Amino acid sequence: MAPFQKVGVLVRNASVDEAVLAFATHMAQLGVEEFICMHAVGEEDDAVHGSLDTKGLEDKVRTALASEVFQNTTCQILEGDHLQQVLRVARDRDLDLAIIGRKLPSSQAGVGTKIVRLVRKSPCSVLIVPELCRPHFGRILVAVDCSEHSRKAMTAAIAIAKASKEASPQVLAVTVRHVSSRYDLAGVTFEQSVEAQREYGHKDLDAFLADIDAQGIPIESLVLLSDAPALAISHAAMARKMDIVVA
Secondary structure, eight states: OOSSSEEEEEEOOSSHHHHHHHHHHHHHHTTTOOEEEEESSSSSHHHHHOOOOHHHHHHHHHHHSOHHHHHHHHEEEESOOOOHHHHHHHTTTTOOOEEEEEOOOTTTTOOOHHHHHHHHHOOOOEEEEETTTOOOOOOEEEEOOOOOOHHHHHHHHHHHHHTOOSSSSSEEEEEEOOTTTTGGGOOOHHHHHHHHHHHHHHHHHHHHHHTOOOTOOOOEEEEEEEEEEHHHHHOOOOOOSSSSSEO
């Protein structure tokens, strides 16, 4: 079964829509059965970019999506906060995935507090597409804390990699450990504490991955030490040139 059957796409009538709709077209290759493209009017963006009516939304989506993808797409005009409307549609239409874009911030690690709240409240998976990003799913980083949630993230990443039809798909499982500042109370040096945390991280990650069905997809493991897990994950994704981060 494809990892996502029903996908919602937020169209802002802004430059970020190009990347969002490009990802939607790429997602169609993963076996998506239905797309729901939505645009919310009454937003502050309207003063800058203008709002779309139903025909304008359909024309914009039809131009961006392949014809066979557009045939399985419905367009909706909504009123109110766009992120709140995404949550409502995700709930009412039982979405498997919502695709939303974000403009490039000053920090690549930041996605904004509104988007963070959306992800936490969403009943479905959320794909955040940075402006100017191009869709590729061959190299996937999965942020892992060895929880049941991480197991679901890893399963989804493997399904995406397998369905992507990339020549050599790869999955990188990354866990982040913290080195306590009170290591001296345990009678060890900082270097010894670092090495211990790295060893614990590899042990936990190996045990976690041992129960994962990789379906033939190569999985590499990586343990990072940082007090800022999100930033460490972001830096790892950029350094390893990953296509997508799953968490």
